[in-house]
Amino acid sequence: MSRPEDTLPPDLFYNDAESRKYTTSSRIQKIQSDMTHRALSLLHLTRPSMILDVGCGSGLSGEILSASDAEGTPGGPHVWVGFDISASMLGIALEKEVEGDLFLADAGQGVPFRAGTFDAAISISAVQWLCNAESSEESPAGRLSRFFNGLYASLRRGGRAVCQFYPKNDEQKRMVSSAAVRAGFGAGLLEDDPATKSAKTYLVLTVGGGELEGDITGVVRGMEGIDVMDSRRRAKDRKRGDERKGSRAWILRKKEQMERKGKVVKANSKYTGRKRRVIF
Incomplete structure (x- = not known):
């Protein structure tokens, strides 16, 4: 079975019919909810925060971000801003009257927000779309570089991000995580249910802050099940x-x-x- 990102660009694949089918599927709603809660647990938020939702789609994750702590949202309710390349997906989010602010934008062209705007960021099932280029004038490496550089700039010092994605293979895992490290992030890869059809990969990212004494991987190091990557290790060797x-x-x-x-x-x-x- 072919992967969606191998068939059409996301703005074409998620047309009105596909967007509505995605949003109303109880199975997808359950999976999206579980992955959003997992991402929030990895962010370790202890207070209401300003969060960026990359590839927010129809607002399934945003609805969880807006929920109160009593409903299982750590540190919530949070204020959030989301952007997505699919106008159809955003149209459904507007119909649902989600509480976040919404923008139509392509993550492969960067993150269009002022530096230091967000405390944290999440991205659920979106980053793998950046591993494809739809024209000879672009490349996956360029799209990933623009995204992670923009994401790094948009987060405050000490901020964190968690990107859940579906890598096609180990090479794609390395391509994504390496692009994040080159942008300046401390990065760790975590895989839930590895070697199964329900495997979920999470890229845990940190932006260095004063409390880390210059070690931008300080937050993710020590998290159970997360492998830390740091480009400076290779530089020393x-x-x-x-x-x-x-x-x-x-x-x-x-x-x-x-x-x-x-x-x-x-x-x-x-x-x-x-x-x-x-x-x-």
């Missing part, structure tokens, strides 16, 4: 002597960085980084 500026290793690393940002670079060859003979 890298032999800088082999990457002096202008060397082949340095050039290859820079080209790899540009490719991850979605830029077009020349192919590598045996001449890459080779010094040219002086011509008199």
Whole structure:
């Protein structure tokens, strides 16, 4: 069975009929509710907060964010803002009169909010759509880079985010988590019910704050079941002597960085980084 993101772009896939079917399905409502509560538990919110819902759809997660603590929303009720690429999904949210503010926007083009606006962010079943590019002018790496850089900027220092997504394979897991780490996040991957059809993957992200003494992974480190990733570990292990500026290793690393940002670079060859003979 093909995955939805492999068939059509999200704004086309979630048309009026598909959006209504998604929103009214009791099975999907239960799954969405469980994943939203799981994301909230990983955020560890202890007071009402300003939360961004990325890929908010028809507001299924937003309704939980607006609920009181007595209804199972930790620290709630919360104030939330949501954005989604599907106008049909947002139309249903407006019909339901959800309490959050709604915006039509593409996460692959960034997060259109002022720096430091949000205390936290959640994203349920949306990030995997960024792993596809619909034109030759874009790339999954570029879309992920714009999203995570924008998300990082929109969160206050010490803020957290939890992105639940459905990776196609381990390579896609690495692509998503690496894009988050390059944006500056402390990152951890958590998988519920691994190796089953009901497996759920959560990317737990933190923005460094003063209480972390410069270690942006301090919050997620120590959480049960979460593997911490930090790009600085690799940087410490890298032999800088082999990457002096202008060397082949340095050039290859820079080209790899540009490719991850979605830029077009020349192919590598045996001449890459080779010094040219002086011509008199």
